[in-house]
Amino acid sequence: MLSGKARAYTNIALIKYWGKENEELILPMNNSLSLTLDAFYTETEVIFSDSFTDDLFYLDHELQTEAATKKISRFLDLVRIQANTNKRAKVISHNFVPTAAGLASSASGLAALAGACNEALGLELDKQALSRLARRGSGSACRSIFGGFVEWEKGHDDQTSYAQQIPSNGFEDELAMVFVLINDQQKDVSSRDGMRRTVETSHFYQGWLDSVETDLMELKQAIAEKSFQTVGEVMERNGLKMHGTTLAANPPFTYWSPDSLKAMQAVRELRASGIPCYFTMDAGPNVKVLVEKKNQTAVQAKFIELFSRQQVILAHAGQGITIIE
Numbered sequence: 001m002l003s004g005k006a007r008a009y010t011n012i013a014l015i016k017y018w019g020k021e022n023e024e025l026i027l028p029m030n031n032s033l034s035l036t037l038d039a040f041y042t043e044t045e046v047i048f049s050d051s052f053t054d055d056l057f058y059l060d061h062e063l064q065t066e067a068a069t070k071k072i073s074r075f076l077d078l079v080r081i082q083a084n085t086n087k088r089a090k091v092i093s094h095n096f097v098p099t100a101a102g103l104a105s106s107a108s109g110l111a112a113l114a115g116a117c118n119e120a121l122g123l124e125l126d127k128q129a130l131s132r133l134a135r136r137g138s139g140s141a142c143r144s145i146f147g148g149f150v151e152w153e154k155g156h157d158d159q160t161s162y163a164q165q166i167p168s169n170g171f172e173d174e175l176a177m178v179f180v181l182i183n184d185q186q187k188d189v190s191s192r193d194g195m196r197r198t199v200e201t202s203h204f205y206q207g208w209l210d211s212v213e214t215d216l217m218e219l220k221q222a223i224a225e226k227s228f229q230t231v232g233e234v235m236e237r238n239g240l241k242m243h244g245t246t247l248a249a250n251p252p253f254t255y256w257s258p259d260s261l262k263a264m265q266a267v268r269e270l271r272a273s274g275i276p277c278y279f280t281m282d283a284g285p286n287v288k289v290l291v292e293k294k295n296q297t298a299v300q301a302k303f304i305e306l307f308s309r310q311q312v313i314l315a316h317a318g319q320g321i322t323i324i325e
């Protein structure tokens with residue numbers, strides 16, 4: 001019996017990963033840049049044994065469906081090839097996410113699984129190789145191997161597509177991210193389906209690709225200079241552009257709900273009242289607001305007033321993957 005356990009934190013992209021160049025290897029169309037956060041994480045234990053006949057996947061104490069297990073099995077198959085083993089596995093995962101958050105946890109989940117497998121099978125992968133492995137589970141997971149600001153270099157093949165931490169002189173420790181959790185009744189378009197549809201059909205997709213390099217360069221410069229305003233402005237416009245591509249897809253779709261717009265408007269009002277803060281969104285209606293720590297309380301208070309206490313979660317910069325003994 002071989003076992004390993006790891007914890008990984010979620011990350012939120014300031015420059016979004018949106019579109020795959022290669023669906024099987026999960027090579028992205030563009031570089032992305034994220035901040036790892038401390039408020040949401042996954043702990044995963046994996047046990048490989050000759051006595052198991054199938055892979056089993058438990059999430060928060062519940063045995064998962066065949067469909068959910070299949071996704072995990074496909075990832076385990078990649079690991080089994082690397083380790084040259086046929087052993088089946090039991091995967092026991094816990095998501096530490098505030099209740100009813102409605103937050104996707106694929107980034108922390110697949111990063112933790114990659115780390116646990118590395119440990120269990122003694123693969124001795126370094127962080128770069130671990131990032132490449134996590135990428136095969138879920139693109140954004142490759143960034144959760146590292147703490148702080150992290151760039152995913154798109155690369156051109158399996159070897160060259162991985163994330164790495166970018167130097168920031170501790171800037172992330174001055175920042176906070178306020179999560180505004182918005183439940184919507186709409187049917188979800190997964191990030192995978194949403195990306196595919198926009199790459200294949202959106203007339204705005206080329207515009208996204210044409211401008212993302214410039215956004216990335218500006219953001220990196222702003223991080224190096226610790227310029228909060230520029231970081232926020234670039235993040236906000238990059239996120240809006242990503243969401244713009246979905247409106248020109250066929251059929252068109254959006255991740256926004258009326259409450260998402262209400263939250264965006266509140267960010268603009270906060271700015272007008274002299275509190276610098278900026279928003280971004282991912283493949284769902286939740287809004288994430290970047291603010292300097294010194295102003296976090298004012299931002300939190302505004303959103304608690306507009307929504308409810310349970311819908312507002314404060315996060316700070318988080319660390320990279322850790323092995324749990």
Ligand code: PMV
Pocket residue numbers: 012013015016017018032106107138139140141191192281282283
């Ligand atoms: O890693 P995935 O397949 O869940 O894709 C994540 C896509 C976005 O969250 C929308 C953007 C990003 O870079 O995280």
